[in-house]
Amino acid sequence: MSDSFTAEAVADTTDVDTDPTAEDVILECRDLSVSFEMDRGTSRVLHDVDMDIRRGEILGIVGESGSGKSMFASALLNAVVSPGRTEGSVTYHPPDDEADPVEVLGLDKGPLRSLRWEDISMVFQGAMSSFNPTMGFREHFVETLDAHDYDVAAGIERAEELLSDLYLDPDRVLDSYPHELSGGMKQRVLIALALVLEPEVLVMDEPTAALDLLMQRSIISLLSDLRDKYDLTMVFITHDLPLVTKLADRIGVLYAFEFAEVGDTTEMVHDPKHPYTRALLNATPNLDAPLSEMRPIEGAAPDPVNVPAGCPYHERCPLATAECEDVKPAMDAVSATHEVACHHWSDVDDEIPLSTGVQR
Template structure:
């Protein structure tokens, strides 16, 4: 599949700052004012709010945050897959690599084209491999069903499935002739990744793909994903609560807090020089063999209620740096460097106010 560069002008965001990565980068997915909300008896539950981000072709971007921060909703919104009664607004624009193809308004697609896009262009690996498979079908049937549904040549598709399974260090013959209950959790997860890639999508979105696996298998899959990106020229969006894990895979990291991005930057800067006090709190709460237990700091307080997100900076009620401005004025996204942006009024003072303990090993 040929790749081509799409030229984008530098966009000024609604808060007056330029989006990092949008100046001449080859963008494959653009999100603008992306929001997800659920109407409830006690009010509107805001589970993703006015998110602006560009995802670059060929990169691996890690999306991290606490449980309930909006990570899974962001993943679902990228594919217009938020279930009713959730309402998705804003825009998600997909830029195919094909020279002759126009940009695709993902949220505006009818059911048929959307179904095609979800497997053939942007594919997703959901949490929990076991629940993704029909227990009465062997894996070969799963692959054949997917290929048939999209009018792909089954013989060629199974050959690709065999190659993908081998790339993931699985025995293709054994896996294809096995039922889900006959494989371990790690094997099922790798088979699910192969199934998600069998139609040759450009983008792979993964929602906590290693959450139920032991540490050794997590590290193994992380290494395999990096190899797959290089071999198949993939773009990956990796959703996780595990910040140390994603630093070993991602080119960039976006930190979600209260359904918005608090900080986005390349991985080295995010680990070595985070500017948002929440990112620093995540790093300081991470177990590290090189840091004494006394230096670990749990994040005090709890994330905001999605029906009642505070005014101003959504982190101010838990932030040791909060001032009156933080309570009243929402901080804009500001560029720290050309590859790093943060939404914090006091990011220049964070070194003194929220010092880092021993950093995360990359």
């Protein structure tokens, strides 16, 4: 977790540009699972995930390392590398009401390649290694445009506009090589490259992980502006819950390869109902809470080959009962915009108080 999560950062969720009418689903995931066969058994790294991603929203996906975040991102584009096995369904709903929905996991190689850049694009971890060091940035853009039969001149004009939107000098950047730009600049070029074919959805896997705090906050602000200008839907994958509260309309918390809690950002920060979400908040440095109130999360996340029966969090949860050990909780509606998978969510206010000082 970042040490930037002050009380101000928690409380300041009102600057997130939410649209409560954005209920049109653009990506629909059902029973989405990813697994790998290993010598010691089947490694389950995403399990029966259901998620509706709404057109025009920014959805933040948060969890510890190894919780399934990157697998969820890759599964959305059917990009899990072999020998991984992706099962379930990911349905893309094009903007044209007359166009048929697209089952992403059922696409052949050619249509899938087109969908990955032209409809749903992704910014993978590590801008440092995403570019060919022997090619200038202009060549990277031209190569992408050529590969998808886009008009190169028009595409370069769009690239120049995107780079300007990201506060980069287009002429300097396009005539540069990767080693000539800083990490933060390369990350912004990568975002521009991901958007040059005008996709509807941008999936970002830890796009700010290697950047300093100031650059992280700068990119978060730029992403919000890009969403508004280009009518984008964004999925922002991160381990940094404080950071994503500045950007996302909704937040989904992954634990042990499935969602523990999903809700409107304000509700998730001010009144989370899953013990794990509360533990994440209480383990984060906060200027308003005494150091003595900070609580590390005891124990470790489950082994993907040996996830416990019942609630996957029960071995670390202070509220766990025999029911939690034996019965897996279903998602339960806390409100119209908030759901949680916990048998005892109605007890968390009394049993696990928040130390952030902003509890509703």
